[in-house]
Amino acid sequence: MRRTIFDIRNMKAAGEKITMLTAYDYSSALIAERAGVQIILVGDSLGMVVHGHDTTLPVTVDDMILHARMVMRGSQEALVVVDLPFMTYATLQDAVTSARKIMQGGGGQALKLEGGAEMVPVVRKLTEMGVPVMGHLGLTPQSQHQIGLRVQGKDVRAAKKLIEDALALQEAGAFGLVLEVVPAELAAIISERLDIPVIGIGAGAGCDGQVQVWHDVLGLFEEKSPRHAKRFAEIGAQMTEALKVYVAEVSSGAFPTAAQSASIKPEILQEALQQITDR
Ligand SMILES: Nc1nc(=O)c2c([nH]1)NC[C@@H]1CN(c3ccc(C(=O)N[C@@H](CCC(=O)O)C(=O)O)cc3)CN21
Numbered sequence: 607m608r609r610t611i612f613d614i615r616n617m618k619a620a621g622e623k624i625t626m627l628t629a630y631d632y633s634s635a636l637i638a639e640r641a642g643v644q645i646i647l648v649g650d651s652l653g654m655v656v657h658g659h660d661t662t663l664p665v666t667v668d669d670m671i672l673h674a675r676m677v678m679r680g681s682q683e684a685l686v687v688v689d690l691p692f693m694t695y696a697t698l699q700d701a702v703t704s705a706r707k708i709m710q711g712g713g714g715q716a717l718k719l720e721g722g723a724e725m726v727p728v729v730r731k732l733t734e735m736g737v738p739v740m741g742h743l744g745l746t747p748q749s750q751h752q753i754g755l756r757v758q759g760k761d762v763r764a765a766k767k768l769i770e771d772a773l774a775l776q777e778a779g780a781f782g783l784v785l786e787v788v789p790a791e792l793a794a795i796i797s798e799r800l801d802i803p804v805i806g807i808g809a810g811a812g813c814d815g816q817v818q819v820w821h822d823v824l825g826l827f828e829e830k831s832p833r834h835a836k837r838f839a840e841i842g843a844q845m846t847e848a849l850k851v852y853v854a855e856v857s858s859g860a861f862p863t864a865a866q867s868a869s870i871k872p873e874i875l876q877e878a879l880q881q882i883t884d885r
């Protein structure tokens with residue numbers, strides 16, 4: 607049985623911290639779940655870390671469906687949340703169409719979308735139609751050309767707006783909220799004030815849970831990662847080292863050995879060769 611939005615809400619009520627992690631395909635979903643991750647996010651960050659784009663803006667609904675299907679096949683217990691991509695929920699009609707395509711085509715139990723009070727009608731509509739919605743405030747990468755990739759909510763107006771937006775999303779029916787690169791003091795207050803779970807990324811320990819990007823926590827890229835990320839391993843470096851050994855062993859002839867090779871019984875091979883020379 608998959609974890610549900612009710613289980614997540616109960617975790618907040620019980621004071622248990624929630625761990626959310628992005629995953630984008632079958633094998634990573636298997637690993638995330640084996641590690642005990644409670645929520646898998648099929649994030650539109652896949653446009654950057656998987657597809658190699660500079661931003662999340664080129665990601666499409668079809669991209670999300672493809673990756674959501676892989677993640678659903680790789681997991682059985684995680685709550686799977688899928689990002690609505692840039693501009694695919696700009697109007698109520700767009701949002702309904704995108705939500706239908708993803709929920710029917712990709713699966714996943716919930717959708718996440720970026721934006722505050724202006725998204726209230728969309729959140730309300732999707733929720734009414736039976737689709738659980740997670741909000742996303744603060745550094746919202748789909749607006750990076752408008753707001754940059756920097757801390758949000760640092761002045762009085764922005765801090766006030768963040769609190770109001772968070773309350774508005776909860777009021778509209780959101781079951782959870784991501785706060786990205788928001789001052790920790792502010793994120794802690796929002797987490798306290800809301801009944802729904804608040805999942806932070808670069809927003810301090812006062813949130814009800816944390817979310818990170820797969821490639822960041824595993825150190826898959828050997829170059830520097832965002833400030834909000836912690837590298838729990840250096841898998842990218844390990845991969846490079848392993849593949850260097852592979853290349854070296856192919857070059858030297860040390861790989862493959864009989865252990866990795868198919869073989870045939872000598873007498874059968876002998877017979878086949880005999881039949882050719884007999885002809
Ligand atoms: N690998 C990766 N990790 C992410 O967390 C992530 C993505 N990609 N792609 C989609 C969005 C984009 N995000 C980003 C990307 C960059 C910064 C960044 O450059 N941050 C600054 C510090 C910002 C500040 O504290 O003001 C940095 O120096 O890391 C932040 C969020 C978060 N998401």
Ligand SMILES: CC(C)C(=O)C(=O)O
Nearest residue numbers: 628649650651784817
């Ligand atoms: C960084 C998380 C919250 C996200 O939205 C994504 O991975 O797309």
Ligand SMILES: [Mg+2]
Nearest residue numbers: 649650651689
């Ligand atoms: Mg996203």
